[in-house]
Amino acid sequence: MNRCGTIFTYSVVHSGTDAFKDKTPYVVALVAENQGISLARVEGYTEGKLINVGMEVEFFAEDENGNPIYKFI
């Protein structure tokens, strides 16, 4: 079974820092997994997609700092 978490809260970023301005719009979220909550990026957002608190997302990778990146299922 794939590793999953649930969205505790989220935002769709439209105005990013220089390093991310080509990725907009993209989603950042607090994701709950195994009683812990981490800040994460959630890949696979497309304009108009409905997101809600409690939604399941699938673990995708870690970034170079060990931060989790998830993707929409």
Next chain:
Amino acid sequence: MRSVSVIGIGETRIGRFPERSLRDLIQEAGEKALDDAGIGRWNVDALYTSNFNAQFLCGQGHIGPLVSEVLGLESIPALRVEGACASGSLAFRQALIAVASGMYDVVLVGGVEKMTHQPTEIVTAGIASASDMEREVALGATFPSIFAMIANRYFHEYGNVRDEMAMCAVQNHENALLNPDAQLQKRITVEQVKNGLPIAYPFTIYDCSLVSDGAAFVVLAATDVAKAVSRKRIVEVIGCGQAGDTLTLASKRSLTTFSATMNAAKQAYAMAGIKPSDINLAEVHDCFTITQIINIEDLGFFEKGKGARAVAEGKTAAKGVIPINVSGGLKAKGHPIGATGLSQIYEVVTQLRGDGGERQVRNAEVGLTHNIGGTAATCVVSIFRGR
């Protein structure tokens, strides 16, 4: 501890002044505050300055001696305090403690920030450094997106307050129309706020405070000294509290109540010996519209979950039961980060002196300022009373 009072205030207009230098902003606000206090430079015992980001945005560090040189304060002790958006009130609190302790009789506190000469991406990166670079910014989180996550969680816990958030912006813009120092003097509507340029859902550009240049200064004196020198109504600092919280959003116990605000307010109310209902007006840290709603709950003006309704009912408007941000707040007066906490004090002292002109709050005797830094990771709450 000795009683301490504000005897002088001065600020520049807050706005977009890319052509003005740090020196220029410092000189105008600093000289205004010293003139307002009616004291000579030789009476100032020490200088506390606040600045968030000149090292990144202007390449300028060592702000203490810069201010000292510009204002001709020569060899007095000078230092800079940094606590992101709370820098100004942190410097104020350090100065307050120094005078209250008896170490100094008269202290100058000054904040300055220069931001608008840089492009948006640079400003965004600069502001983002108030959060965690490795755990938040590296993932793509911006400062607005962090507070947008707080807003979405608030919606989940207490219901969707999108319209009421927009009303905070509308009211602050309305208030700024009467403030000659405000950056924006423009009436806006709830629909405009909701349909503005998207920044970080659910925020549009109208939910975010402004990028600003400006400086604000305050002169503090032991109240005994203040009585001897001041020609204006003396405004006593009757309460002041400071509290912290974790840096990152993910590590906070609650996203919809800021524990730093709760703890700083508790200290300030206890020191002043008063309760929230005794406050006649407050300048609260509206870095984003949701923050204003959370603040007025955390400060005890309204029950948790009821702040949005209070805004909709006009209770926080200029003529409401507890006028909030009659200056226009960070949203419309502006947010020159390192100066903001002192700019809030400027407004409250102006009101308590009865010098508010067209925007004067009736029966203003006790006022409060609330200033947070980062993701509510630093908070200072101060309470003032006219004597």
